[in-house]
Amino acid sequence: MSLFWRIFALNAVVLGSATALLLWAPVTVSVPVVLTEAVILIAGLAVMLVANAALLRIGLAPLDRLTRLMTTVDLLRPGHRLPEQGYGETAELIRTFNAMLERLEQERAASTARVLLAQESERRRIAQELHDEVGQTMTAVLLSLKRASDEADEPLRGELQQAQEITRGSLDEVRRLVRRLRPGVLDDLGLISALTSLTTEFATHAGLRVVRGFDSELPPLDPQAELVLYRVAQEALTNAARHAEADRVELSLRRSEGAVVLTVVDDGRGTGVAHEGAGIRGMRERALFIGATLDVTSSPRTGTQISLQLPPPPTPETNK
Structure with missing residues (x-):
């Protein structure tokens, strides 16, 4: 009817x-x-x-x-x-x-996958160009300044040495941008080493006290899942440093009932209701890309917790 x-x-x-x-x-x-x-x-x-x-x-x-x-x-x-x-x-x-x-x-999942793959490809291209073009050019400038300062007399030598230090600092900044755009340590040494390097860099440059905790035996992850875990940790640390006014951040990568869980907790100001800004929406898109679940909780004056849970790998019975 x-x-x-x-x-x-x-x-x-x-x-x-x-x-x-x-x-x-x-x-x-x-x-x-x-x-x-x-x-x-x-x-x-x-x-x-x-x-x-x-x-x-x-x-x-x-x-x-x-x-x-x-x-x-x-x-x-x-x-x-x-x-x-x-x-x-x-x-x-x-x-x-x-x-x-x-x-x-x-x-949406298919379009997100295409966008993220294109984004990572573009990041890789930009990082390669920065390393090959800008980095090598600045290195050549640095060597030229070194030779000029060795042959110059005072007070020109002091000015050349000062320019040399500025160039060296800019070169270090370019190298840091290259690492953020495409973490080579992730490809060479794996996820744990990449997260360790990432947290060390944030502790040095952002003044955060970062506490790490990694399980010793994690299940093998495919490169896309490792990249998503790294990018979510990177975005969470960036939010804690820029917006949360946090002093201490805890980052852990644990194994829970076959699943891998990444957790980032800061002691910042919190909001009571987690604001879905561009950063968190980007995390959700990356989680959707690999079929993971992202949970964001924020309480006033007690900080924000971001948890990314990867589904357990399929078993042989599941594949059958």
Whole structure:
């Protein structure tokens, strides 16, 4: 039965019941209307309205749930589905909406994967150009300044040495940018060494006290998962240094029931409700890329906790 005919049937039942009561009940209407008759009519009208409202609420409840889900759905938090309740057009609408969500989540995951792969490729290209072009040019300038300062007399020698120190500092900054754009230590030495180098760099340049904790036996991870873990840790440390006004950060990489969990906790100001800025949205996109789950909790004056949980690797039975 379509939604129109269900609503029509509900109203027909209410109006038919009221008509039957008027026909067979020992109730008459005088002219002018007596007070008791007016009370009976008003009470009957109230009963009809309440019954009609209750029946319509029951019939339209699945549409209300669908509306609430449509206003709160977030493709970066996949898995939200509405139970297929109701009949006819309502059930078909819910099934269509759930299928649409499934399709949109798959398309979002595919587009996110393409964007992140292109982003990492561009980062690699920029890092390579900085290293090969800018780094080598600045190194040549540094050597030229060194030769010139060795042959120059005072006070020109002092000025050349000062320019040499400025150039050396700029070269160190370029090398630091290259490491942030494409961490070579991640490719060469693995995730633990890369996270150790990352936290050491933040402790040195941002003045944060970073406490590390790594499990000794972690399951093997594919390169994409390692890169996502590294980028999420990098973004979390950046947020703690720039926005949270934190003094201490704890970074841990643990194994929990076969899954790998990265946790970054700071003692910053917190917000009570974690603000979904561009940084956190980027973390969620990276988590979606590898099928991981990202949880962000923030409490006033107690800091923020970011937790990224990778799903356990598939077992042979699962592959079968």
